[in-house]
Amino acid sequence: MIFFVNKGIGHGNSGVEHAQFYRAARFREKNIPFKLIFTDLLPKLHQHIQEWQLAENEVIGLYDYLLHDDPDTYLREGEVNIHSYQQDILLDDTQTQRMMRCQTTGNYQATIYKHKKHVPEKDIYVVEDDRVILENNNHRISWHYRDTASRGRQMTNIHVDNFRGEYYVFNTFETLVAFFFAEIQQRYQKNIYVIDRGTENEVALIQMKRSGQPIVLIDVVHAAHFVRFQHGQPLWNSYYQYMLDHVHDLDVVIVSTQLQKKAMLTHLRHIGINHVDSEIIAIPVGGVTNISAPRRWSGGIAHFVTASRLHSEKNINHIIQAIHQLRLEGFKSTLDIYGVGSEEQSLINLVNELHLDQVIQFKGLSHQLTDTLAQYDAFVSASYSEGFGLTYLEAMAAALPIATYANLYGAQELIHNGKNGYLANFDPHRDQISDNINHLSTAMRKIFDHYDALSLGAHQLANNYQAEIIATQWQKVVAKYDN
Missing domain, CATH: 2.40.128 (Lipocalin)
Structure with a gap:
């Protein structure tokens, strides 16, 4: 069995969960069996299973399993006694x-x-x-x-x-998780664990492998793995510290872009880890099934859209201020914001302070984002870091030109300057925010000087990320170890 290992799932998810949803869809298309494992306490788990169109028999919740009257039936069928919260x-x-x-x-x-x-x-x-x-x-x-x-x-x-x-x-909790995975290991054969999130999950599974269990471990990197060099040594993103310290215990590391694969190999060689080129594989976390025809710009109001969790690291406030700047310059534009999160109220307050409540709207979640994006003219993002950026890909599938900060690694891989959008330079230091917003608003405005060509470029580049290509890449990885 192939397991996608994560901590949780909710109403508003990060790119990690959406990457799992995409992967699950590709595995279904290839008839590859899989189950998603969630180890957090999730009182609304089954509500979210339905919300994100997963099947009950595709999901194993740690607490559902340990509390079930018949654990073996639960592993086969999932939870059948669903309640309202x-x-x-x-x-x-x-x-x-x-x-x-x-x-x-x-x-x-x-x-x-x-x-x-x-x-x-x-x-x-x-x-x-x-x-x-x-x-x-x-x-x-x-x-x-x-x-x-x-x-x-x-x-x-x-x-x-x-x-x-x-x-x-x-x-x-770590010993409980280890017990849980030992239980799972006993109930299935030829197990491949695809670890998406959770150091405690990595610890338990690596220890299990070291004990002699015949398992395959695939760790997926969803964000920038590297922070900076400190005293001549790479300082890792804390979420990937354990993984990179134990890279020899893993069979495969999946990154989303060729840029990140190249960077990771360079960083590992710096600390004396060589000959892992074949174990680090670049597979985009998402693919597209339908690609819209290129668009033409006939003038008028520019309708921008963004979609992400409404958390501070997404810098949605930069986009709001960029819209404000464009309108002060006489460029007619609107913005719709999709997503939910802890920053929503502060963003609403900013919109009201800038008297933009008639041109900037908060739209909540969209479960069919590619179709939703097709209603707009251009996509904009202000994140300083994206491991991939699924919404970039969904925007490209809708043939939308993109304006974004030139983040690693998603923007620099997916957005080709002057081809399907524009990359805005940025400096992450707080005293540079004003300059960053100026660069972003310039990129947003520039889109409409070359709109038709950029829309065509988005359409063309989206073809490189068709779902069938992604599904085949995963199928090859699985086939190598499923014997």
Whole structure:
């Protein structure tokens, strides 16, 4: 069996989850069996399985499995007892949460006891989870949280009661995850684990492989792996530190672009790791199935669109300010923003402060983004870093020219300056934001000086990323080890 290993899934997902959805679609087309594994506690898991058009028998949730009446049936069929999410919250006389009980969308209930503590550094009180109890009749999982100096709050004293009639205690979440993967390993044959997220997942699976289990490990890199050189040595992105420290334990590392493959090989050679060229493979995280015809610009109002999580690292505020700048210069333009996230309210406030509420709209999520993008004239992004940038590809499939910061590695691989859009130079230091926005607005305006040619270029380049090509690349990787 082939497993896509991740921590969680939700209503608004990152590019990691969307990469998994794309990969799942390609595997279905090639009739390659797979299952997605999620190791986080996800009370609304089954709601999101339906929302993102996954099948129940394609998903294994760690807690669903350990709490199930019949774990083997669950592995075959998925969860069949789906519930609506409901919760009750107990407040004390200061209106502080003390306990939350919920019926999860799976077949178990969760009771979470809260703890209120004072944080002297900020002189505020915070409410945190203290004890968690999950129950499905006589099946039960419970744990406490403890504060650690280096890793924050961690699960401890984890009890798993009546799993296959046995009772277990784990000191850490990492040991629980290791137990879970050992269970999975016993139930399937010829296992290939494609690790998309979670250092604890990497640790458990690498230890399993070192113990002699006949497994294949494929680690997928979804972002820039390298930060900078420090004292002559590469400083890795913390999400990929463990992977790069244990690269010899992996069978394959998948990156999204040829640019990142070349960079990673260079960085590894710098620390004395050679002869891994064939183990690092570039496969785009997404592909396109339908490519729109090239467009023509007939003038009028330029309708821009962007789509991403509304988080600070996406710099949506730069795009809003670029629109403001374009309009001050007399260039008629609008912007629609797709996505959800923690920055939404602050972005709405910025739009209102700039009196742009009539020309900038927040549209929420789109589950058919390529079709949605086809309603617009051009795509814009302001992220300083993109491992690939699925939305770039979806914009290209809609034949939209693109204006974006020249980030590594997605923009520099997918956007060819003057061919399908324009790359805006940027400096990540805070005191350079104003200049960055100037560069971005210039790129946005320049699109409409060469619109028809850029739309044709987007259409042509999108053909390099057809879904069938991506599916065949994955099929070759799997075939090498599936014997």
